[in-house]
Amino acid sequence: MSTRLIILNDNAPSKGLLNDWGWSLLVEGNYRFLFDAGMNPLVLAHNSKALGASLKGLDFVVLSHWHGDHCGGFPYIAELNPGIPLYAPPGNKALAMRWGFDAMEVLKAGEIVPGIWTSGPLDGFEQAAGVETPSGLVVIVGCSHPGVDRLTGAVLEVSGYKKAHLVMGSFHYPSPGTLDKLAAMAEFIAPAHCSGNLAKAYVRKRYPGKFVEVKTGSVLEV
Template identity: 60%
Template sequence: MRLVVLNDNVPARGLINEWGWSILVDRVIFDADTNPLVLAHNARILGVSLKNIKFAFLSHWHYDHYGGMPYIAELNPGIKLYAPIEGMAMAMRWGFEPVPVRDGGKIEDKFYTSGVLEGIEHAMGVETSSGLVIIVGCSHPGVDRLVEEVLKVSGNEKAYLVIGGFHSPPIWRLNRLAELSELIAPAHCSGDVAKDYIKKKFPDKFVEVRTGTIIDV
């Protein structure tokens, strides 16, 4: 499985970026930044296609995560969008087949949702040969809580990799996350304090992420 970071807050040479988060997981897109121009440009430079997407997954209805979704629907009319229920009408207008998410569980072969926590956000788990990869958006309910829920519904005791925005978490959440995952890749809204803490406290677990990062699992 290949993870391709289409947009992160941290820039990279030859790519464009802005405040937002979007990652391509083989033929599945998780979140879609704010700007379709960013997605289109970076996908071209990185040599990946945004057509023939299997399905889309939206962590939560904040613009820096859903802004590019109409573009994804335009390229892939009729594909499923797994998202919290509040934006289902808008997703339908864009051209998706919206699938409202409430509870955790399997959504597709090898793919899981944590279920929507606090009525706000859910995370995605993917089974790989290395172990479970968990992708988060902004972790408003707490990155450790989202990870725990994905582990529970997938039947795993520990994740191989957790990647995404951690929302400037307190140190105790990062310590708990280190117990739950072999590798940790803070991105987007995680903040420099969280990144520096993980890098120094858990150097063997830290994975650096920026726009254009490619991770093969």
């Protein structure tokens, strides 16, 4: 069974959909979970309906880090899925509980559920997720403040994979050197959110066979 990756919000817009500064990705495979929730719950509500991607009945949710452009939509998600686990770095467990989640503080790298891993919070701040798919390991990052290469490496280490099939999400205006390191670890690269146009152009030019263009509403099957 293939895994679907549905971008509910990215900085880059699509016709007929709403978008805002932020990042949110719905994963539909052996488990259905949301990675980050953007800034605006109205964006999630509109786009999930337009894309036919229900946000009810999720198995759990994952937060990369506690910045508003990644966690702003979570109260809406908790309303739709009361009591589901939220796997998040430490710092706001009480807030997550007030929203209505079963707040699970992630303190180290490990397996969340079979076939899905967390890097653990690098620098005590931000985590990435790894998802086992029929095509290989997909690494999902939020903003990559600690470095997309470091986060990807941490997911590879905990999952036991030697290379990622795809790394997608925000790379936080990375240097060419960081992108070169990432390219050595991934078959495909999908920069989004605050990766920046220079990073996208660099990957497209230097690694044309690896570059995957994504935006709000993109759906990838892996």
